[in-house]
Amino acid sequence: MSGPTGAGPVIEVRDLTKRFGAFTAVDRVGFEVHAGEILGYLGANGAGKSTTIRMLCGLLAPTAGTALVAGVDVSRHPQKVKRLIGYMSQRFSLYLDLSAAENLDFFGGAQGLAGRRLRARSQAVLEQVGLLAHRDTRTGDLPGGWRQRLALACAILHEPHLLFLDEPTAGVDPVSRRSFWQLVRGLVRAGTTVLVTTHYMDEAEYCDRVGLMVDGRLAALDTPAALKARLVPGRLFDVHGPAAGSRGRLAAIAGIQHVEPFGAGFHVRMADPSVGAGDLAGRLDAAGFPGAVIDDLEPSLEEVFLEVVEGWPAPANAPEVPA
């Protein structure tokens, strides 16, 4: 199979909607994914991330809207899509009573690989995910992080150019999460396009672009830096110390746009990006809070997410939220 040739997006989604009875799980979602990028899909449990992915994989028929995956309309040719993609479902789904190699045997066969080619690919992916030494270990005896890597190996066995990963690192320790992400980035460098969901905010930083999903709607989609600049503009400071004051009184100080309790102190956002830590200290002093300790803060995606979810007063340049 030859890769997509950079012309146009690899995934094109328009007004994609899924209703279960009266409940709308995915509500008119639209986005594009370009060849060779990692698109992260962020959202709380039940936001509709898995439902979106399952529609894109041809597992669920959309109620409305269109999705073109590698140029194939998923609602018309779900079977055709399946040849082109790799998918790791949210729940761990390999056979625990089979060895690593036997799992690869089965899923490779299901993809139509056989004989020498299957053996060669099994060997290659096991090496790639670092499980060659454990090829004959019962999958149930592998630690959680290793199983996820084996699941990834199964998903890339047939060399798909498009990979859907649904919460691939859920319940895995931080070290394993990092090594998993290194694998994914390696695949992307080799030309694979990845759509990945997660609810770990820190993982979104590995993504080229991040979509935020809230209650079935795609509330924002951009690069992490752009999201931060747009949704958490101004400057962010960490204010703590003996006289950090109360939230309400801080918020009343001129120039302070938002105050969020954080640990023993507060995260304070200034509307004017040119205001420095020294200026803020002066204003706090004037307002009767001398001696507060003030540190510069880089906004995290967590703040971006809270901004979107909690419906903070949206800045004028915030992306359009689909109604």
Added chain:
Amino acid sequence: MWTALLAVVRKEFRQAFRDKRIAFMLLAAPVIQMTILGYAVDLEVDRIPTVICDQDLTSQSRDLGAAFVAEGTFRRVATVRDPAAASRLLEQGTAAVALMIPVGFARDYARQIPIDVQVLVDGTDPNRAQVAMNASAQFLAERAVGVSLQRLSQAVAAGGAVRSLPQQRLTPRILYNPRLKSAIFMVPGVAVTVLLVITTIVTAMGIARERELGTMEQIMVTPLRPAVLLLGKCLPFAIIGLVDVGTLLAVGSYLFGVPIRGSLLVVAASSILFLFSTLGTGIFISTVSRSQQQAILGGFFFLMPAILLGGFMTPIENMPAWIRPLTYLDPVRYFLEILRGCLLKGSGFADLWRQFLALALFGVSIMTLSVLRFRNRLG
């Protein structure tokens, strides 16, 4: 498609034989089950515990009692004089049959007047009761004939002329299973039951497990088609089931002397047709179950009536009239008729085509329905 099918089949075999308990259930358990059923749940009745209630206490009455238990169908557990004592033994279950020899038996015997010898039979086990009644009736009839013959020959001897005597005896002859050996009757039944259980429950559970563990979703995103997946999941258990049938027949004929009078082709063909019904039912059960547990329950919900109505234990003729029509809806019935007919009577396709037709109809319709349901559920 062949690659994918082979992958599924190989995986199913690996999983089945990886788990020693499942492997045991599939291969050893049927033979053990048949051996136990063949010996223990012995429908063949002999050595029925019997109390002889001898109220006459003469040498003639003792003779009668001894002759009653001589043949082996009845086994003497006690000899009493008091009828109340005999009743008590029946009530306690120590004896299942009481032979009541009345006072004056020897006297009436000498006077050549009819004697009422009563046989009391415990009816709690109808099968045993039936055997006891038949055997005692036969015994008393033969005895009466014997006595008359003896008398006549004595009379003839006294008269000095020896002639042949016209004699009439009713001699029932049982065909196909002359010694009414129950194992011979049981083995086909066990073979049917084993095939039924293995293919239905294992199929239903296997699919439900994939759904429960989430592997089904992972499979569904491969190009593997649902029909190929089902075929691959059923094929190994169909093969194991057929191996079991073969083993059961071999062991049955070795241990219990079950004859194989008909063609093995008939056995194989009917087994394969029967498999369509059982595998189809297994798939159907999996489409209405969310978990393995529900699949097991669903399986038993189907298996119990299927086995009972099929005539495995109770001959269909002995079932209540209102139940009998239901047995026509049970594929087990037809398969059992084919197996018994073929093994015991040597019947072939020409004799059994109705049963074959019924099996084929059931199999194809259940299978079609289930596969369609399975496909729709993947939606």
